[in-house]
Every structure is written in C-alpha cells, then in structure tokens.
C-alpha cells in the first residue's frame with residue numbers, strides 16, 4: 001500500500017462527496033468536449049459537402065443563403081433562375097460543365113432533387129470523390145428515380161419499387177403527386193453529405209408531375225395520367241440553382257462578374273469556399289461564446305472540487321496527524337491531497353469522454369436527420385486532447401490549494417490534533 | 420555521559436511564543452531499554468517534551484539527541500526519517516486511520532520506513548506475520564485483522580495502536596496518556612501488555628500519564644517540575 005492506494009482508500013471513505021464532485025466535473029468536461037466536437041465536425045461536414053465546384057449560381061440573395069439552400073438543403077430559395085439565364089450561362093466560353101438543381105418537392109421527409117445526368121458525372125464531395133452507385137444506375141426515363149443511401153436504408157427501398165412524390169418540403173401529409181409514381185432505378189453509395197438524403201429525378205420528371213399544378217394545387221388536368229407526355233416538351237421554365245465547373249480556375253472572377261452583372265434577371269454567383277467561410281465567420285462569435293461558457297463551467301466544477309476537499313481537510317486533520325506520527329513527511333501529506341485531486345480529475349475526464357461519446361451516439365442520428373450534419377463517432381482529436389489537458393491542468397492547479405493547506409496544517413499541527 | 424543513552428537532552432530551552440520558556444531542562448538522560456514514567460500537571464509541557472524528542476519541535480536553545488543523533492542539527496526531513504525509523508507513538512485517542520482495516524493500520528509505519536522493513540526481514544518475518552504476532556501478543560483475536568477499526572472498542576483501538584508503534588522494532592516508544600480513555604481496570608492490563616512487549620525487544624519506553632496508580636509499574640519516574648527550571652503555570 002503506497003500513498004496512491006492510501007489516497008484511493010481515503011476517497012472510498014468519502015465516496016458520496018467524491019462521486020458528486022466527479023459527476024459535476026465530468027458533466028462540465030462532457031459539455032466542453034461536445035461543443036468542441038460539434039464545432040469541428042460541423043465544419044468538416046460542411047466543408048466536405050462540396051468540392052470541385054467553382055461557382056454556385058442562384059437568384060440574387062446572400063451567398064450564405066444560396067449555399068445553404070442549394071447545397072445543404074436547409075431552407076428554401078426565395079426566387080428561381082429562368083431557364084433562359086441558365087442557357088446563357090452554359091454557353092459562356094469559360095464554363096466547362098453545369099449541374100442544374102431544382103428543389104421544392106419531397107418524399108416522406110426527404111428532399112427531391114431535379115437535375116440531369118451531369119450531376120452524377122461532375123458532382124464531387126470530400127476529397128474530390130465522385131458519386132458511385134451501390135445498386136442500379138443513372139436515371140433514364142422521366143419517371144426514374146435515384147435514391148441517396150440514407151433514403152434507401154431508412155425507408156427500406158430497393159430497386160424497381162415505386163415511390164410517389166409530395167408537393168412541398170414538409171414532413172407530414174402533404175399533397176401527393178399520387179398519379180405519377182416514380183420507379184427506383186439506382187441507389188447511391190453513402191457519401192456522408194446531404195446527397196444521401198435526396199431523391200434524385202430528372203428535371204423533366206419534376207416538370208411532368210407539376211403539369212396542372214400551376215396554382216399549387218392539382219387541377220383536373222393534373223389527374224390525367226401523364227405517361228404519354230412528350231419529353232422534349234417538358235423543359236423546365238426555371239431552376240433553383242446551378243453548380244458550375246470552369247475550364248480554368250483563373251476564370252472564376254470573370255464568370256462571377258458575368259453572372260452578377262447579368263442584365264435579364266438579378267443573379268448571384270458565389271464561390272463555395274468563400275461562402276462557407278462567411279458562414280463560419282457569422283457563427284464564430286457564437287462558437288467562441290459557447291466555448292468560453294463551457295470552459296467557465298469546467299472552472300466552476302473544479303472550484304467545487306477544491307471546496308469539497310478543503311471542507312474535508314478539517315475532518316482529516318486527525319488522520320494527517322496520525323500519518324505524521326508514523327513517519328509521513330509534510331510532503332507526503334501534500335502528495336496525498338494532490339493525489340486525490342489527480343484521481344478526481346482522471347475519473348472526471350474519463351466520465352466526460354465516455355459521456356460525450358455516448359451522447360454523440362444518441363444525438364448524431366438526430367442531427368443527421370434534421371440538419372444533414374454528419375458527426376462520425378471517432379476517438380479524440382488532438383484539439384480535444386488539448387482541452388482535456390487544459391481541464392486536467394486546471395484541476396491540478398486548483399488542487400494545489402487544498403494540498404498546500406494540508407501541508408501547512410501538518411507542519412503546524414505535527415502529531416497533535418487541534419480542533 | 421553514557422553513549423548508550425536513548426534520549427539525551429542538554430541545556431534545552433523551549434518557548435512557544437516570545438514569552439518565558441515552557442521547558443528549561445539542563446539535562447535529561449534516558450538509557451536504552453529503560454522504561455520511564457513521566458508526570459506533571461496539565462499544561463506543564465509533557466506533550467511539548469515528547470514533541471521535542473519526536474523531532475516535531477525544535478528547541479530554541481540546547482541539544483536533543485535521540486539514539487546518539489543530534490536532532491537539532493538535522494533538517495525537518497531528516498528528523499521525520501528518524502521518527503519513521505526509530506520511534507513509535509501512542510496517543511490518548513484517535514490513533515487509528517478510520518478508513519483502514521486493523522491490519523492496514525498496524526502496517527502503516529512500514530510504508531514510511533525502510534529500516535523497519537529491514538528489521539522485520541532480519542527477524543525472518545514478513546510485515547504481515549510481524550503484525551499478526553504483535554496483535555496476538557496484545558490479545559487481539561486474528562478474526563479482527565480485516566475489521567474496520569471503527570468497529571473496535573476504545574481498548575482494542577489502543578492495543579492496535581501499540582502494535583503499530585512496535586512494528587518493525589523501533590528503539591523508542593513514546594506514549595502520551597494512552598490509558599486515559601480506558602476504564603480503570605483495563606488500564607493496568609493495557610500497561611502490562613505494553614511493558615511486556617517493550618521488554619521483549621529491549622525498547623525504551625517514555626510513558627506520560629496523570630494516573631498515579633500506574634506509576635508503581637515503573638522503576639524510573641520523572642516529575643517534570645523536578646527536571647525543568649521553567650516556572651510552571653499549571654496547578655497540580
């Protein structure tokens with residue numbers, strides 16, 4: 001039995017107050033780690049969603065708003081781009097490829113994205129990875145649908161099944177485009193981006209199901225089965241947004257100016273990286289405030305530990321006097337109390353880490369569903385270790401107060417217990 | 420002067436504050452193996468004297484030697500080492516650490532003293548067997564070994580304290596009123612056990628008590644008033 005196990009036994013003797021202290025510091029560490037992880041993962045997740053796209057074009061609004069509704073599918077566009085504008089942009093000599101995006105419908109809570117085959121060829125995410133198919137293939141017909149990985153998994157869909165789309169993007173009982181079912185022809189591999197949560201159909205498909213819905217409600221005409229429709233007549237009149245790839249990165253500002261100065265209609269071309277940065281800048285203050293608050297909470301927890309230990313010292317003066325009489329030096333007494341602070345901190349950090357991982361396990365699916373935010377469960381990052389180290393350091397520093405107090409007591413008291 | 424002295428005080432003067440000294444002892448010698456009864460009125464400085472010998476306190480003037488080593492020339496850490504290796508203490512009450520078992524309490528000094536461990540090994544024992552032997556001699560049944568000390572009677576606790584003071588055969592045992600929490604009829608039995616164990620190891624015993632009834636068990640008696648020049652504040 002060394003000093004350490006002596007400290008352990010002494011703690012066991014006061015396990016109730018010890019547990020309370022550990023829980024309070026553990027919760028504060030849990031908060032600190034969760035804030036850090038959410039901050040970091042949200043950024044990663046957002047940054048991974050789009051890569052290789054030079055510009056995003058939409059109706060004139062804020063670039064952050066454009067980024068949010070077109071790429072992250074958060075919120076809705078206030079205005080659309082006309083097909084004529086799209087055609088003009090596509091003709092621009094610097095433009096290598098385009099991906100038209102048409103949003104607005106949903107299927108059982110998942111967004112429906114109208115696009116064309118270029119989407120599967122040019123869309124890149126993460127480190128310039130392209131979309132690949134787990135099953136099936138790209139859509140061909142007007143009523144073909146390609147599902148993101150999560151849509152297929154969560155709804156249990158397989159190739160060949162029929163799905164109907166709903167008008168609007170809410171979760172519950174919207175009006176169904178029931179008379180125009182889509183057939184599932186492809187299921188994508190998981191990407192960890194909002195792509196996983198989209199039902200992809202042809203622009204013409206979106207157009208087809210909205211025939212007769214111009215007023216936002218089905219008319220008699222809409223109820224006619226539209227199978228006989230002429231595909232070439234289904235060219236959409238407008239799009240929600242367009243992703244652009246350019247021949248040369250040098251052309252970005254030229255094309256951006258071209259779009260922003262487009263005279264027929266007010267448009268906006270945003271650089272995804274710049275828009276993303278602006279998004280983070282707007283959230284930076286909130287992040288820092290959250291971080292500061294969680295650090296404060298850790299300090300409060302650690303102060304609680306010092307208080308509990310100082311209180312216990314009075315009861316323990318007798319114990320310290322006995323230890324002195326059997327040969328313990330004041331430094332031993334100091335180490336005994338500091339060792340207790342170390343044990344408290346280690347237990348608290350462990351609790352915080354385990355709690356954070358458990359919490360993430362519970363919250364990650366919800367965040368993914370509600371926000372399209374991917375929080376992969378992983379071991380601690382360097383910055384998280386740093387925060388743990390910081391909390392540990394705070395604990396040790398604050399632990400010095402009762403330890404030094406005990407040291408002074410034992411020097412002054414010697415072997416006699418003063419009350 | 421006898422070099423075999425366990426304790427030797429020479430021209431020792433000690434005062435707490437800047438006032439007159441509480442102890443002023445020209446000379447005090449206790450031979451190795453001697454058992455000494457120390458008495459004096461309350462507040463006369465008996466505990467202070469034991470703290471001087473135990474190296475917890477240092478006199479302002481004079482020399483305190485324990486087992487031939489001059490404590491006054493040592494650092495605090497060195498005095499702590501002397502105490503750990505060579506002196507066992509028994510107090511009036513609360514000798515034991517409440518969250519340790521009987522055995523763990525007895526073994527406590529071994530963790531702070533390599534010398535005690537060495538002596539246990541030299542005697543062909545382990546700390547555990549040494550503790551069991553001592554507890555057995557002190558009439559503590561072996562089924563008490565793992566019991567929390569808080570479940571013991573006061574008399575049992577004091578005997579555990581004796582075992583702890585004696586483990587690893589320190590040369591000196593200092594007992595500060597170890598019997599005052601005991602019933603009158605248990606005091607004599609306790610003292611006999613303590614003296615017997617000290618005799619067995621030729622351990623020097625410094626025994627402080629108010630209880631004149633115990634005095635007869637000792638050959639040598641020291642009255643603090645007789646050895647100190649300091650004016651006594653207490654009333655006997």
Ligand SMILES: Nc1ncnc2c1ncn2[C@@H]1O[C@H](COP(=O)(O)OP(=O)(O)OP(=O)(O)O)[C@@H](O)[C@H]1O
Pocket residue numbers: 435436441459460461462463464465466467468652
């Ligand atoms: N830590 C201290 N600081 C200041 N004065 C002290 C301290 N400890 C003891 N004294 C004083 O020293 C004197 C002697 O105290 P001590 O404890 O040695 O007496 P004692 O003989 O052991 O008495 P008792 O028989 O009651 O235990 C007392 O007057 C006491 O007030």
Ligand SMILES: [Mg+2]
Pocket residue numbers: 465466467595
């Ligand atoms: Mg006393």
